[in-house]
Amino acid sequence: MWRNFELEKSYDVVIIGAGVHGLATAYYLAANHGISKVAVVDKGYVGGGGSGRNTAILRSNYLTPEGVRFYDRSVQLYRTLAADLNFNVMFAPRGHLTLAHNDSSLRTMRWRAEVNKLQGVDSEVITPEEIKRLVPFMDVSDDTRYPIIGALYHPPGGIIRHDAVNWGYARAGDRLGVQIHQNTEVTGIRTEKGRVSGVSTNRGEIGAPIVLNCTAGWASLVSAMAGVKLPIITHPLQAAVTEPVKMFLDAVVVSGSLHVYVSQTDRGELVFGASTDPYASYSMRGSLEFTEELASHVLELMPSIAKMRVLRQWAGLCDITPDFSPIMGITEVEGFLVDVGWGTYGFKAGPAAAEAMAELVATGRTPQLIAAFDLARFAEGRLASERGAAAVGH
Amino acid sequence: MVARSPIRARGPVGREHGWEVSTTARKGGLELCDLTPYSKVLVRAGVLSKAAEVLGCALGLARRAPDGTLVAGTGPGEWLLVSGAGTWPALADEIGGGDPTALTTVVDVTHGGFLIRLSGADSRRVLEKICAIDLSDGVTPDGAVFRSSVARIVCDVIRDDDGGVRSYLLHGDRSAGQYLFDAVLDAGSEFSIGISGYREKEA
Amino acid sequence: MIRIPCPNCGPRNSSEFSYFGELGSRPAPDAVDPAHWRHYLYDKKNPAGWTTEKWYHASGCRKFFAIERNTLTNDVKSGRPFGVESSSEESS
Ligand SMILES: Cc1cc2nc3c(=O)[nH]c(=O)nc-3n(C[C@H](O)[C@H](O)[C@H](O)COP(=O)(O)OP(=O)(O)OC[C@H]3O[C@@H](n4cnc5c(N)ncnc54)[C@H](O)[C@@H]3O)c2cc1C
Numbered sequence: 286m287w288r289n290f291e292l293e294k295s296y297d298v299v300i301i302g303a304g305v306h307g308l309a310t311a312y313y314l315a316a317n318h319g320i321s322k323v324a325v326v327d328k329g330y331v332g333g334g335g336s337g338r339n340t341a342i343l344r345s346n347y348l349t350p351e352g353v354r355f356y357d358r359s360v361q362l363y364r365t366l367a368a369d370l371n372f373n374v375m376f377a378p379r380g381h382l383t384l385a386h387n388d389s390s391l392r393t394m395r396w397r398a399e400v401n402k403l404q405g406v407d408s409e410v411i412t413p414e415e416i417k418r419l420v421p422f423m424d425v426s427d428d429t430r431y432p433i434i435g436a437l438y439h440p441p442g443g444i445i446r447h448d449a450v451n452w453g454y455a456r457a458g459d460r461l462g463v464q465i466h467q468n469t470e471v472t473g474i475r476t477e478k479g480r481v482s483g484v485s486t487n488r489g490e491i492g493a494p495i496v497l498n499c500t501a502g503w504a505s506l507v508s509a510m511a512g513v514k515l516p517i518i519t520h521p522l523q524a525a526v527t528e529p530v531k532m533f534l535d536a537v538v539v540s541g542s543l544h545v546y547v548s549q550t551d552r553g554e555l556v557f558g559a560s561t562d563p564y565a566s567y568s569m570r571g572s573l574e575f576t577e578e579l580a581s582h583v584l585e586l587m588p589s590i591a592k593m594r595v596l597r598q599w600a601g602l603c604d605i606t607p608d609f610s611p612i613m614g615i616t617e618v619e620g621f622l623v624d625v626g627w628g629t630y631g632f633k634a635g636p637a638a639a640e641a642m643a644e645l646v647a648t649g650r651t652p653q654l655i656a657a658f659d660l661a662r663f664a665e666g667r668l669a670s671e672r673g674a675a676a677v678g679h
Numbered sequence: 680m681v682a683r684s685p686i687r688a689r690g691p692v693g694r695e696h697g698w699e700v701s702t703t704a705r706k707g708g709l710e711l712c713d714l715t716p717y718s719k720v721l722v723r724a725g726v727l728s729k730a731a732e733v734l735g736c737a738l739g740l741a742r743r744a745p746d747g748t749l750v751a752g753t754g755p756g757e758w759l760l761v762s763g764a765g766t767w768p769a770l771a772d773e774i775g776g777g778d779p780t781a782l783t784t785v786v787d788v789t790h791g792g793f794l795i796r797l798s799g800a801d802s803r804r805v806l807e808k809i810c811a812i813d814l815s816d817g818v819t820p821d822g823a824v825f826r827s828s829v830a831r832i833v834c835d836v837i838r839d840d841d842g843g844v845r846s847y848l849l850h851g852d853r854s855a856g857q858y859l860f861d862a863v864l865d866a867g868s869e870f871s872i873g874i875s876g877y878r879e880k881e882a
Numbered sequence: 883m884i885r886i887p888c889p890n891c892g893p894r895n896s897s898e899f900s901y902f903g904e905l906g907s908r909p910a911p912d913a914v915d916p917a918h919w920r921h922y923l924y925d926k927k928n929p930a931g932w933t934t935e936k937w938y939h940a941s942g943c944r945k946f947f948a949i950e951r952n953t954l955t956n957d958v959k960s961g962r963p964f965g966v967e968s969s970s971e972e973s974s
């Protein structure tokens with residue numbers, strides 16, 4: 286898929302983190318801008334972070350116009366990604382449903398639907414009867430504890446094969462001359478007179494005029510090496526899959542009130558997720574209370590799956606920002622860039638974020654698409670709040 | 680005017696001290712009983728205050744005052760006094776006076792909460808299913824008090840054995856009363872739990 | 883389930899508590915400019931390892947307190963009520 290190399294003394298760009306963001310940025314640097322003297326270094330393996338642990342939901346029905354435009358660009362790139370990378374990434378736009386169990390969430394959904402439509406994104410509020418038609422197994426009756434009173438329906442949303450995306454970008458980048466260095470941990474970031482000059486790793490020193498931090502859950506630690514503070518808290522997020530069964534669930538179903546979402550993979554497994562663990566941690570141990578809570582909530586929605594067995598559960602780290610929007614762009618250290626703050630929703634953003642970050646590296650100018658997501662917004666009080674659209678549904 | 684517990688009275692119904700209560704006969708064995716009409720008084724005062732001295736009960740412990748009032752140390756600087764329906768605990772009057780600078784509050788919370796009694800040899804096993812606290816005699820003997828999550832409801836739990844029979848009083852917010860009562864019944868069904876009617880203060 | 887040592891109630895399941903995050907000292911609101919205030923609000927150390935943080939025992943004593951917790955392992959050390967200083971607490 287990709288080759289192994291000795292570390293060179295210097296590169297034009299060093300990218301820290303071989304998740305979808307780091308790998309895709311390297312690919313677009315080479316493919317769109319002809320910059321291929323690029324190293325992607327990771328302390329572990331390709332896709333070992335959130336990019337290989339997520340529940341692979343793609344959608345663009347966010348709440349702020351900036352968010353909707355940005356995520357929609359990503360969904361567009363995902364649509365043609367298999368052809369662009371010559372690698373089957375198995376994108377299945379099966380439709381995405383966010384359920385409302387109370388008036389306030391229904392209100393936020395109407396608001397989201399209007400913002401979405403204005404940005405040309407297909408999104409509408411539908412009734413319990415229409416939900417039942419899309420998901421016949423769902424209990425939309427009035428006698429549940431939290432009856433379903435409507436849903437935000439987003440037909441272009443769906444799921445993808447996350448490993449294939451990571452591998453596809455890695456392979457395509459490798460073909461264009463990008464070097465991927467696994468088991469290469471960055472232990473320090475060197476700066477001279479407020480400018481980045483390279484990184485120290487467990488395999489030696491690397492010089493580079495541009496260093497990009499794409500380390501998601503570990504972003505605070507890596508940025509601190511360059512003396513850059515981030516408004517990020519790392520929370521674990523857990524997920525689980527069941528044994529495979531015959532296909533019965535087409536759409537992706539999310540319930541914010543019940544803190545749960547579910548989709549069925551092409552292999553027939555049900556994939557479940559929830560909200561993040563309630564306290565900050567870098568530990569990726571799963572917990573029993575997660576599975577218990579998950580099961581009780583899923584069965585509220587679909588009582589008929591009570592006999593299905595959970596095969597495995599796992600956790601990944603999420604870099605949560607105060608406004609549930611990412612942080613992309615320059616920092617106070619010249620040449621040290623960040624593409625972080627991806628929280629629980631960054632997989633779907635990989636292509637668009639990477640395309641924009643590659644353009645920023647190549648041209649030195651921040652593309653309009655990501656201008657609202659700069660680091661300076663926190664000090665300047667310009668938050669881009671996506672809490673209403675991203676706190677549970679990833 | 681009639682006062683009602685948040686827990687629906689089952690079986691034949693009567694009136695006691697203005698409250699509608701169940702008059703179902705006492706069942707014996709493992710039983711659950713709604714005692715919401717009992718007087719419940721919440722006291723808040725400094726841990727080192729005169730009031731604390733009069734109450735004479737540290738956090739996590741309960742005792743009976745001479746008039747039969749149950750005094751329970753439910754939180755830091757927080758006590759719950761439980762006495763018979765229609766009564767007012769004598770202690771509640773004693774603690775107010777004296778030091779006018781002391782911040783002491785005495786609030787009648789009788790109608791704001793539920794109070795149920797779970798008793799019987801198996802009561803520990805029932806409670807263990809819905810509460811994570813160690814209920815062994817070494818950790819929570821007769822007279823032990825704690826506040827914790829019981830079936831996900833925040834409750835004051837008082838181990839208050841009844842003539843040598845293991846027994847727990849559960850006190851919490853009124854709105855959760857029916858739910859908690861049903862949750863305890865559900866947990867106790869495998870041990871043949873039964874409902875007993877209201878009874879006047881034992882003491 | 884990790885257990886949190888409440889200084890009033892002893893060790894309890896973490897589900898009984900609300901997590902309030904890293905302990906930092908709040909600047910006097912009228913003595914700082916907005917940028918500094920926002921720095922206090924948003925920027926976090928987010929350390930990997932031992933840290934001092936604030937928890938609230940919602941299902942128990944209903945008190946705030948501080949504990950030391952290792953964010954890599956979730957090991958916890960003694961809880962202490964607010965206002966009681968610990969040697970490892972940094973001022974920031
Ligand atoms: C359970 C779960 C479900 C999710 N579901 C969804 C979803 O449905 N949809 C969605 O869009 N998003 C989802 N997400 C979020 C998404 O997975 C992440 O936002 C995204 O994968 C982040 O990608 P990344 O490339 O920025 O970082 P990551 O993929 O996390 O990669 C960061 C890499 O940095 C490396 N690294 C860290 N420190 C160093 C160092 N010092 N030196 C070298 N390398 C280092 C790590 O080893 C890691 O490989 C989910 C996340 C989880 C955990």
Ligand SMILES: [Zn+2]
Pocket residue numbers: 888889890891892939942943944945
């Ligand atoms: Zn406590």
